Amino acid sequence: MAFKAVPQVNPWEAHALNYSLPEQRLVPQTPSSYPAVRDDLIYPGLYSGTGFDLMSILLQVTGRPHPSVDLGPVDCSVAVIVSDLELPDMPIVYASDAFCELTGYSQPEILGQNCRFLQNPGPSSPPASHAEAAANKAALQHLRQAVYAQQEIQTRICNYKKNGQPFINFLTVIPVQLHGRRYSVGFQCEDEE
Numbered sequence: 001m002a003f004k005a006v007p008q009v010n011p012w013e014a015h016a017l018n019y020s021l022p023e024q025r026l027v028p029q030t031p032s033s034y035p036a037v038r039d040d041l042i043y044p045g046l047y048s049g050t051g052f053d054l055m056s057i058l059l060q061v062t063g064r065p066h067p068s069v070d071l072g073p074v075d076c077s078v079a080v081i082v083s084d085l086e087l088p089d090m091p092i093v094y095a096s097d098a099f100c101e102l103t104g105y106s107q108p109e110i111l112g113q114n115c116r117f118l119q120n121p122g123p124s125s126p127p128a129s130h131a132e133a134a135a136n137k138a139a140l141q142h143l144r145q146a147v148y149a150q151q152e153i154q155t156r157i158c159n160y161k162k163n164g165q166p167f168i169n170f171l172t173v174i175p176v177q178l179h180g181r182r183y184s185v186g187f188q189c190e191d192e193e
Contacts, residue, residue: 052094053178057082060176061185069152069172071187078187081115085147085175085182089114093183102188104162115186119157122164132158143173147184150175156191168192 058074074080079102082094095110103110103118119140121128128136136158146153152174159169168191176183 052082054080054082054094056178057094057176057183057185060178061174064174064176067152069154069174071172071174074187079189081110081186081188083115083184083186085184090147090184099188102161102167102190103159109162118159118169121160121166122162125160125164125166128158128166143171147173147175150182 061071062074076096077098078096079099080094080096081092081099083090084093087093091112091114092110095107100106100110139155139157143153143155143157152172154170154172157169157171158166160166170189170191172187174185174187176185
């Protein structure tokens with residue numbers, strides 16, 4: 001009789017295997033919300049070192065019933081942040097490594113901040129022209145309106161990296177609900193046009 005070897009499990013896999021889903025309760029549906037998409041093959045918390053359930057958020061994004069914005073492929077190379085719309089000042093609660101690379105900020109510098117911190121130029125940043133400043137102000141106003149109305153939006157805004165370098169952020173924001181909380185998921189890439 002041969003004994004089968006027990007496969008070794010790393011700590012985050014062990015944590016995910018011991019995860020139990022919270023009790024599901026009915027949440028009243030609003031016109032801007034939709035039912036959670038679940039995938040039994042994905043263990044909550046497994047794919048995020050922060051413990052934030054990013055996979056469930058991304059399932060909500062990719063499974064939304066009537067997308068008004070085409071995201072294209074979404075994978076680990078995407079710069080993404082998640083803001084909690086239920087907390088005061090809507091802080092960032094998750095930032096991907098790609099977002100850190102794009103902006104130059106570390107996760108501890110990002111988490112807990114409102115996304116507005118990227119709008120502050122450093123002292124060495126070149127001043128924007130009047131036309132650029134006006135266009136950015138209009139785009140930011142449109143972005144705020146979409147976030148408050150829980151609407152999808154795709155826009156370009158001028159943001160600043162940690163080193164003060166300005167960059168055009170091609171930003172897509174998708175509202176989602178998870179476990180009764182409202183989140184805003186932001187996908188960013190530098191527009192080099």
